[in-house]
Amino acid sequence: MGERHEHAGWARHARGVADSVGRRSGGARTAIVDELAALGCCASPQELHDRLRAEGRSVGIASVYRVLDELSGLGLVQRVDLGDGVARFEPIELTGEHHHHLVCVGCGAIEPFDDPELERAIDRAAGRTAFAVDGHDVVLRGHCSDCAA
């Protein structure tokens, strides 16, 4: 498939997990999993729907929401909130590695970044709380190099 299978492994994994919990594989979920796998970063349900439509793999918007919710429940995708009231989703890597997001307050650009030292600091901070923390999100806001000018 043209999509450079950046996350082909993830797509296979996702299908495997869905199968293993007895989910049948219909066209909508197949298409959505492919689309998510081809994603560079997070996308909103509407964006996914538009992309699918553009590829001729039309899927009802309701199915996009349903499948995302389902994948989310299976721990296969993660919801990302960037502060603009639109929910976005992205695959959770099998390897456990994950990134966070930079948001440009000027142009709205979204860029992923990862930083091992930050991850360690978060783990340490989590250990100091009274919660049994098992997940986290970080959003950094500012101006991208273009908008800073």
Add this chain to the structure above:
Amino acid sequence: MGERHEHAGWARHARGVADSVGRRSGGARTAIVDELAALGCCASPQELHDRLRAEGRSVGIASVYRVLDELSGLGLVQRVDLGDGVARFEPIELTGEHHHHLVCVGCGAIEPFDDPELERAIDRAAGRTAFAVDGHDVVLRGHCSDCAA
């Protein structure tokens, strides 16, 4: 720890800033600023509206949204997204100190925490990106002590 005047200073400051940019002081904004100041942590527009109503200081829900948007634009309140699709807001301290949030995936409890070491790590991480970062949000998810049992 009732509502005392935990953030009485903030309320005064907020009014001062609003005045200084030529905003007239009507009943809605006064009530909303007081309510925000009495808040332990963040609250959604609907929660603020309900609390105000419970206190007999009824305010239209539209005014709640409008005032929050205005205060947000003045840098007096901050929007917080906890991942459940509901926007929440809280005062920004004059001192610049700020906290982040712990969310219990079991019962939905929200608890603030702050961690200076984490702040420093975030600043360092921000410096390694290509953005001119000037703000950030962190959400830690897990189980609170009650739900962990």
Add this chain to the structure above:
DNA sequence: ATACGTGCAAAGTATTTGCAAACGG
């Protein structure tokens, strides 16, 4: 007096749900 603030209701979005038809096993 006059311009700004507010409440109400209507209009917009974003997301969820009910249901009949299509489909996979």
Add this chain to the structure above:
DNA sequence: CCGTTTGCAAATACTTTGCACGTAT
């Protein structure tokens, strides 16, 4: 065949906007 998945449309939830009226300055 039979139960799951899907698409459509209606329903809901959340937020914004239009407008007439009240109110601070």
